[in-house]
Amino acid sequence: MTADQQQLVKATVPVLKEHGVLLTTHFYNRMFTHNPELKHLFNMGNQVNGKQQTALAMAVLAYAEHIDNPAVLMPVIDSIGHKHTSLSIRAEHYAIVGKHLLASIAEVLGDAATPALLDAWAIAYQQLAGIMSGHEQSLYNKQLEKNGGWTGWKPFMVKQKVQESAEITSFYLHPVDKGPVADFQPGQYISLRLFLPELNLLQPRQYSISCAPNGQYYRISVKREAGASHPDGMISNRLHDHIGEGDIVELSAPAGTFTLDPGNERPKVFISGGVGQTPLMAMLETLSAKQPDTAITWVHGCRNESVHAFKEQLATIADNHQNFNPHIFYDQPEVKAQYTGWVELSTIKQEVLQADADYYICGPAPFIAKHYGFLVENGVDTASIHFEEFGPASLQLNN
Template structure:
């Protein structure tokens, strides 16, 4: 990009700060109207609740604000790239998105969309698309070269279903072709795609792998999301909970930038909220499989005991392994003891237990949960380099000091 083009991009920053979601909301409406086939790729639940337009608005704004130093967005772009790879996004789809984005800028900004601004954004998008396509092609190639790896969608069969709580079921998935399946790092996810009758088309969703790697199957543990006045029922989770053993789903190769590289000398502190415990369960089971005897402290929060998935599995692991200590916070708790607390997760109660020299901290849950506990750890003296987090949904949370 030229210096003048970068200045033109920066001219749009005030508008994007104030009206970014208006622009991205218009963009999605326009794109789905002209290219309805893309509804098979995009999460229509996040379209309905507004999360996707908010996430895209944040991304566009961040790119505009850092147009002179885009390298600071590398980790965010890699995270997006992982999502795109898991959804089998093709280079030609960047052309479709670019066309509708530029058209939306023209139509929303109207007379403010001067030729210089449109030309600058066209060049900016072209450069960003080239970066993303390059990142994703390397990921595709790496995944395809893995033993048991593949590109695109592969048919898996539901071999077993286990109820983990009143709202969470584990699904054991085996490849229909009987071939090998790719390894993954604890904390990563797969995408699952299925036909949703209420929509009349397919929908993909990302679900964390909830066990240590097993060469015979993948395990995902899915909460049946019930809606309320503001949000609808989870489209895919509800369909998945209706599936039976023997039913088929489409699955993409494991992906994700949130994972634990578990070393023998590492102490781990796992902090989860609700169904955010699923990738941390994979980390915990991997610690057991490695037999490293890592010191692990797991702090989990949920509404009540009936909604506490994997409760008995974790209790059994703790009983048989002195390297594991777990604590749970129940919002509707009736009694307390040394390991069970009433209310929401409060790390200050356990400060002396979790401040471990050279510990690594893994947080998973909704955005407010992550922010609260990230800042608590920083306040306690943990370094930001030792804290890793995963936000379920459009993962564009950028915590600032």
């Protein structure tokens, strides 16, 4: 790519900042019109709520801003690559996306989309596609190197379905072929795919693995979405209402970059809201079994006791591990609560702010942004703060 072409791409940054979502919305509409089979690959709920369009607009903008040194985007590329492998996106899909992305640039920008600009973006896209597909192939290869590893979709049976709270149910998933269960890093997720009659589509959804690696099964813990009549929540509710013990679901291999460093024995502070505690449960179970001396501060918030999943497990861990320090917030308590109201780290500031600790935050985007901001304002190094936002990324906190 020439310096002039890089400048042409960079010159589109102001347009992308102002009209990026308009461009990506046009792109998705165009792509699904011409290639409707790709609807089976995408979470259509995130199309309805606009999260996917926003996430792509932010990614395209970041790439344009760093077109002269895309290596600085490697952490983002790694995260997107994990998501893509969990959806079984392959190199051939990049050709389809590129075709519609370039056409969308031409159609949205109109006369401003000169032949030179389109040529520059074509080369830029080919460069990005090469980086992405190459990285994703390396991730696929690593999956295949694992004992029991696979790529694509594999059938698993629901051996147990356990109600954890009034809203959250756990599904214990065993491979139908009765082979070994591939290992994973605590904090990772799996994609689960079901057919949705309402949409006449196969639909994938990501669910955090909520147990420690055990070689026998994966456990996901799924929240029922009240009143979900749109794609966002349909898979979760279908699992609750139509999938029982003995039923078969399809899974992709574990993926994700929000993970526990197994060799790090620094104190841990886990901060979660609602079902956001699921990946942290995998981390907690792993630490309590393999590093029982690690100091753990557990901060969790939900509406009340009836919707608080894993209460008994947490109580058992608290009884058996003197270094486990839980702080539970109920904003609508039914009985006397340890803390009443939304999670406020300032309330437990002395417990939370620890020298040389690692922080893991999981929950809705506003929850993460609030507590990330508190930690940074109180001197915590951003390198020590890790977070997982459910759904397409919208937070840019570590930049």
